Amino acid sequence: MMSHSTPASPDQRPRLAALVSEYRRYSHGQNIVDRLMGGYGWEDQWHYPAIDVVSLYVDQFPENDLSRERASRYPGLTIYPTIAEALTLGGDQLSVDGVLIIGEHGDYPLNERGQMLYPRYEFFQEAMEVFRNSGNSVPVFNDKHLSWNWSWAHEMVQTSRELGFPFMAGSSIPVCWRVPSIDVPFGSEIEEIVSVGVGGIDTYDFHALEGIQCLAERRAGGETGVASVEALRGDSVWQALDDGAWDPSLLEACLCRSHTLKPADESRRHTFPTREELPNLVEKPPVAYRIQYTDGLRATMLLLNGLVRDITVAARIKGQSEPLSLLYYLGSGHEMQPNFFNPLCQHIEALMETGSAPYPIDRNLLTTGLSIAGVESLHQGGIVLQTPHLDVTYQIDDKSTFRRT
Numbered sequence: 001m002m003s004h005s006t007p008a009s010p011d012q013r014p015r016l017a018a019l020v021s022e023y024r025r026y027s028h029g030q031n032i033v034d035r036l037m038g039g040y041g042w043e044d045q046w047h048y049p050a051i052d053v054v055s056l057y058v059d060q061f062p063e064n065d066l067s068r069e070r071a072s073r074y075p076g077l078t079i080y081p082t083i084a085e086a087l088t089l090g091g092d093q094l095s096v097d098g099v100l101i102i103g104e105h106g107d108y109p110l111n112e113r114g115q116m117l118y119p120r121y122e123f124f125q126e127a128m129e130v131f132r133n134s135g136n137s138v139p140v141f142n143d144k145h146l147s148w149n150w151s152w153a154h155e156m157v158q159t160s161r162e163l164g165f166p167f168m169a170g171s172s173i174p175v176c177w178r179v180p181s182i183d184v185p186f187g188s189e190i191e192e193i194v195s196v197g198v199g200g201i202d203t204y205d206f207h208a209l210e211g212i213q214c215l216a217e218r219r220a221g222g223e224t225g226v227a228s229v230e231a232l233r234g235d236s237v238w239q240a241l242d243d244g245a246w247d248p249s250l251l252e253a254c255l256c257r258s259h260t261l262k263p264a265d266e267s268r269r270h271t272f273p274t275r276e277e278l279p280n281l282v283e284k285p286p287v288a289y290r291i292q293y294t295d296g297l298r299a300t301m302l303l304l305n306g307l308v309r310d311i312t313v314a315a316r317i318k319g320q321s322e323p324l325s326l327l328y329y330l331g332s333g334h335e336m337q338p339n340f341f342n343p344l345c346q347h348i349e350a351l352m353e354t355g356s357a358p359y360p361i362d363r364n365l366l367t368t369g370l371s372i373a374g375v376e377s378l379h380q381g382g383i384v385l386q387t388p389h390l391d392v393t394y395q396i397d398d399k400s401t402f403r404r405t
Contacts, residue, residue, distance in 0.1 A: 014097035014352045017055040017086045019123045021106035023067035028104040028143050029058075030066055035345045036100075037074055042342060043405055049349050052076060055096065057086040059119065060106045083126040094134035098352040099127050102143040113379045115148040115202045115372075124156050128163065137165035139351050144171050145206050145368040150389065153368045157361055168347070168357040169364035173207045173311065174214035175343040177329040177403050179257070183218065186398035189318035190219040193299040194250035196258070197311040200303070201287060201375050208301045209289070209367045209374075211313045211328055214402075216297060217363060222395040224295040229370060230384040231377035234285040237302070238278070245290060246300040253314035253325035254302075260309040273307070281307045289374040294391070301374075343403040358401055362394035 016036065020029030033056070039048040056079045058067045071077050080086040089095040103120035110116055120142060131137045140160065146153035146169055160167035184190065193216060197208030217223045232240055241248065255261050255272070263270070264277040273281055283306030291299040314325035330340040347358045369390045377385045 014051045015054045015095075016051055016098045016100055016352060017057070017096040018053050018100040018102065019057045019083055019086060019127065020059070020067075020100075020102040021104060021108070021118060022060045022062055022065070023056070023058050023070070024062055024064045024105070025066065029102045031341045032100065032102055032143065032345060032348070034070070035341060036348065037070070037077070040342045040345060041339065042346070049345070051098070051349060051352050053100075054078065055080055055086040055089060057081075057083045057123075059103075059123075062107075083123060084130050087127060087130040088134075092133075094130050094136050094138065096138060098138050099140045100143075100348070101127070101140065104143055111148075113202075113375050114200070115375060117148060120145075121147040121149065121152040121156065124159075128159055131163055131165070137163045139166045139168070139355055139357075141348050141351060142167070142169040142364075145169070145371055146364060147368065148202065148372065150369055150372050153365060153372075154389075157365050160361065166351060166355055166357040167361045168351045168359070169361060170344075170359075170367075171207055171210055172330070172340045172344045173210045173328050174359070174363075175347055175402050176340045177331075177343075179259075179327040179329045181402075181404050182324065182326060183400040183402070184215045184315060184317070184324060186218050187220045188218065190216065190297055190315050191318055192247050192250060192297070192316045193313065194246050194254055194302070195300070195311065195313040196251065196254040196302045196304055196308060198303060198305050198309055201378065202371060205287070205289065205301060205303060205374060206367060206371045207328075208303065208311055208313075209370045210363075211311055212291075212299050212301060213363055213367050213370075215313060215315055216293070216299065217394070217396050218398075219297065221295060223362065223366065223393055224293060225391040225393055226291055226366065226370065226373075226387050227294045227390075228292045228384050228386050229373040229377055229390075230290040230382065231374045232288045232290070232382050233378055236382060237286040237288045240288060240290070241275070245288075246298075247316060250314040250316060250323055250325075251302070253323045254312040255308065257312040257314070257325050257327045258308045258310055259327060259329075262307050278307065287378070289370065289377075291370060346403075347401065360394050360396060362392050366390060366392040
């Protein structure tokens with residue numbers, strides 16, 4: 001039977017291997033690994049993680065690559081030519097205490113559905129081969145969604161359970177600051193959720209879906225899975241709004257929480273856009289994913305590029321006259337100092353130091369499946385896609401894991 005390494009003793013810092021698609025400025029590889037090596041601002045001091053990134057595997061080296069400079073700056077860091085060598089430190093047995101998989105950014109193929117074929121699953125499989133050959137396993141963090149392929153994503157979670165290692169995945173959205181700093185009361189009866197985000201399918205849709213799911217999972221009875229997903233694009237989104245496909249007051253709450261809501265008239269900035277003005281304010285064809293949960297909860301994710309430049313969410317809770325709504329606060333974004341990675345790195349540290357994932361991998365499996373289903377529904381012309389495979393059920397405790405200070 002495979003063993004699982006226990007967390008390092010207090011006098012032994014966990015050693016990590018980072019497997020990244022590319023390591024350039026503003027890439028997720030740079031934003032995460034730089035913080036784990038050089039620290040980051042946390043509350044009122046500079047925080048230096050009690051872990052060491054000792055090996056790197058880099059899949060692609062663009063002209064603005066930073067990995068070689070980092071290896072020269074940090075004497076304990078080595079770039080290895082293969083994933084196996086990064087995990088074994090050039091030997092023949094697993095020699096690190098944790099693994100980071102950061103398969104985001106880089107020059108990879110785009111399929112006919114509009115999905116970028118990032119090699120997260122491939123990185124994971126190569127790491128698992130080392131685990132199996134060594135008869136040992138260590139905690140793994142996977143950045144963002146698990147894969148563009150549902151069967152692969154499901155296999156990754158099953159493998160983590162088969163080999164018995166803690167597995168954490170996801171983005172900064174569930175753990176970042178919130179405005180206001182609130183959560184859905186644990187055990188609430190949630191009737192409907194709407195999230196408004198930006199970006200494209202298969203990329204930023206995942207962020208808005210995580211914004212939905214980290215609230216939905218707190219409802220009474222826990223997570224029950226998703227029965228169907230219907231995706232709309234363009235004029236059909238506005239028609240669905242007119243037809244009452246989602247609660248307009250929840251959409252209004254999301255837009256009112258936004259820090260970047262675009263006015264219809266630049267000369268009168270403090271005006272809320274009318275229904276007739278909305279289409280002219282959205283710069284790309286809008287996208288909506290309509291999600292029907294097995295227990296009756298319904299949710300809608302909207303991508304409204306140009307109207308807003310941030311991610312908000314609103315929930316209708318039974319017995320409450322006003323919706324609960326909030327902004328996932330990411331500050332000034334990638335072009336400045338993207339401090340929204342700081343809370344995520346805190347949770348990665350906790351995973352590696354304690355050997356316990358701070359939130360269930362099931363959340364990420366479900367949001368991965370929702371993104372894939374939304375993309376597939378669009379690919380098939382906006383059909384209602386039945387999703388019996390998304391029978392992902394799980395329970396969380398009442399602890400909130402987002403950053404409060």
